[in-house]
Amino acid sequence: MRRIALITLTFERARFLAALVGITFATTLALVQMGLYMGFLENASAIIQHIGGDAWVMARGTMVAEYGEPLSAGTRAFVESQPCVREVRGVVVTYVPVRKETGTLDLSTLVGYEPPDGSAVPWELVRGLPQALDAPLRVAIDDGDIAHYGIQGDPLRASLEVSGQTVYVSGLSHGIRPFSLTPYVLTSFSNAQRLVGLQQDQTYYWVVDLENPGCTASFMQRIEAHPELQARTMEGFTRITQDYWVGRAGAGIALAFNALLGVLVGIVIVGQTLYSLVKDHVRELATLKAVGASSRELVGFVAWQTLLLGVLGGSAGTALSLLVRELTSGLGLRVVLSPGVLVLGLGAMVLMCVIASLTSVRTLLRLDATEVFK
Incomplete structure (x- = not known):
């Protein structure tokens, strides 16, 4: 047959x-x-997954990474004082106005990262050195966004205006594409604080590495007791962000x-x-x-x-x-x-x-x- x-x-x-x-x-x-x-x-969750951590501490009511709020200056000491905390890292994620080389004004997502290993961003750069972003007002953009910013010639010699301050492109990443239409501008944690007007001990998120992942539930419970803070696991924050951008959209x-x-x-x-x-x-x-x-x-x-x-x-x-x-x-x-x-x-x-x-x-x-x- x-x-x-x-x-x-x-x-x-x-x-x-x-x-x-x-x-x-x-x-x-x-x-x-x-x-x-x-x-x-x-x-939708690229920032969260690349930065990692056991838990993210944020302002109460925060739903997705891009919609965070600045935390008060004393919150770092509070988070670091909790049992089982091995390291606390600052992360800035927020929308900022960017004036391109062509003079037009647009929005981008500024990502400032305080790393544990000395590198300035949690992604590999295809051009430039991560340490170069530690210099004042130095940023990195994705090589797929060069045309978006209207950059002509060598992008590592380009300058942009972020939040009214002139920054200089010192690195190129590859494949860091957001779900929304706002490309990423990557920089060091201190540069991000300066660009958005935060104090030295302020941030949008504290990313916490714990001594033992088994401490996660008790750590989050103690953070939730704070009137201004809430905590989510990295996996939980990832799911919520994905649901917001992909599901609700x-x-x-x-x-x-x-x-x-x-x-x-x-x-x-x-x-x-x-x-x-x-x-x-x-x-x-x-x-x-x-x-x-x-x-x-x-x-x-x-x-x-x-x-x-x-x-x-x-x-x-x-x-x-x-x-x-x-x-x-x-x-x-x-x-x-x-x-x-x-x-x-x-x-x-x-x-x-x-x-x-x-x-x-x-x-x-x-x-x-x-x-x-x-």
Whole structure:
């Protein structure tokens, strides 16, 4: 039955190609949409995940990293005095006005980081040295944002105006793309304090490394007792930020709808192809049943065709998705095709093919051997 099924499918070239294109399109659309969703999640919480820490201490009521409030000067000593605290690091994350070299005014997200290892930012720089950002009013931008800031010539010789102060680009990062439309300006903690007018012992966040992760619950409980502070684990703050930017913004729903639409298109195309093949060969299939073919063998007629379409279309769709990922990387879009995303996407394609074949299987199970005489 396998040979008969595959020969019948490939003989009908027009239908075969139409079904193959449908599965390829559905696989590509589903994988790319899921990859974009995962990319949005990672971009939305990139700052938190890169900086790390066991717990983040912030102003009470803070929902996402970009919407923090300055903490009072005495909060560092309070956090450091808690049992089990190994190290406290300051982090500034806030929106700032930036005047580009072209003279236009825009918003950027300023990130100032007090690191444990002496590096000025929690990302690797592709140009410049992290230590250079410790110099007064030195910043780094992402190499994908050079055109955004209207920089001409060597970007390491460029200057920008941040919060009314002239800063100098001393480093270039790569791949640090925010979910929102406000690119990152990275600098040292002291520079960030100076740019936003904070005192020496003020910040937006205290990132805490604990001696023992088992102390996290008790540490957070003590911080929550403070009237002005709240604490979140790094993982919890990541989830809340992702939900805010991706979930509440509707991006997740839109991407899920597009992926579902692609799967539905694939189901219709593949289902129509398989059903047409069964209807066109009813007499031949009835003859096989009349000479002793079992229902299981007749179902195999559809199963082998479904398997061939699924393998070829799924493989082509995966390859096309990887190509789309490379083509969109230069556009600031991040398509994350991790093993988990690929398994989930291909699993959806298997389910799509199974659903598409149900009508044909039902027709075969009801097939009467007397059809051969009609």
